Amino acid sequence: MGTGTLSIDLDALCANWRALDALSAPEVETAAVVKADGYGLGAGRVARALTRAGARRFFVAVAEEGAALRQALGPDPEICVFAGHMAADADMLHDLALTPMLNSIEQMTRHFEALPGHPFGVQLDSGMNRLGLEPTEWQAARGIVMAQRPVLVMSHLACADEPDDPMNARQLAAFREMTEGLDVPLSLSATGGILLGPDYHFDLVRPGIGLYGGLPFAEARAVAHLALPVVQVREVAAGEPVGYGCAFTAEELSLIATVSAGYADGLIRAMGARAVLFAGEVPCPLAGRVSMDLLTVDVTHLPSVPSHLDILCAHQSVDDLAEAAGTIGYEILTSLGARYGRRYGGDGTPS
């Protein structure tokens, strides 16, 4: 097989959900964010496993993702849409029983006209200035909106991955002020906010990245493992170049393995020479530039070259790889390409 193998450990995923769930009080609901195809790992498979772990509510970015997820999950779990009710979404929201998180007066008008009585939530802007109603808009609309009985009122933290950032407390205060006296379930926190402690939990938390093994949930178990097949191994004499732009030159007689996967598979070119692959425990540096479909790897020091080299494994997390590429684990995961063979292991039941 010429493609890499992306193994997704559903037991680890579910263990991460349980561990995050255990960080809030029992009466706080722990939902799961499965936008962007479950952070690149397959929204349907991921959500079905999390259902077995106990998740009852899922969040996606847009209604189209919600529609696909509904097919995978069947009628029971609640599916919420962060982008709210966009023009021409009404049929999809209705037919697939999706719950939009309404972001603006315009969306509210659209929703109440097109789908009166259809469940909805409200997203408030507590300071991030990305989605949701501003405090003054909410002040004016809240009486009318509350009369329509939203299922959730939520907001989102801009800096929750930095516990000491004063923005966290500012947003907490703003959210409290905007929701004071409301008789409705409230939600403020994603993964980072869960780790900030009980003040930030309210009635429902919405972890994403922590489920998939990424920071800021440092205790997370790794969920994605990626092994890449070695296509060819060649000797390169001292002074000979490797790859595009001849960016690598062998300093001594070297053994170079050419491995099948490249930037078209989400191994972004910016990781350049800082990335390593692993032969079991042994690190093997990239030699030269990342190509579209191939990597060249220095394996001179290996006693024998295995059939596969690992790029996501026990020795290199998504965040390690992100660091080499100057990005974040979220981008590494959601960039994982469509060409990999995907294998799902475990079923989410505790081992």
Ligand SMILES: *Cc1c(COP(=O)(O)O)cnc(C)c1O
């Ligand atoms: C993506 C997202 C989440 C999940 O965030 P993580 O940092 O991945 O846990 C929660 N809420 C909103 C509004 C989001 O956009």
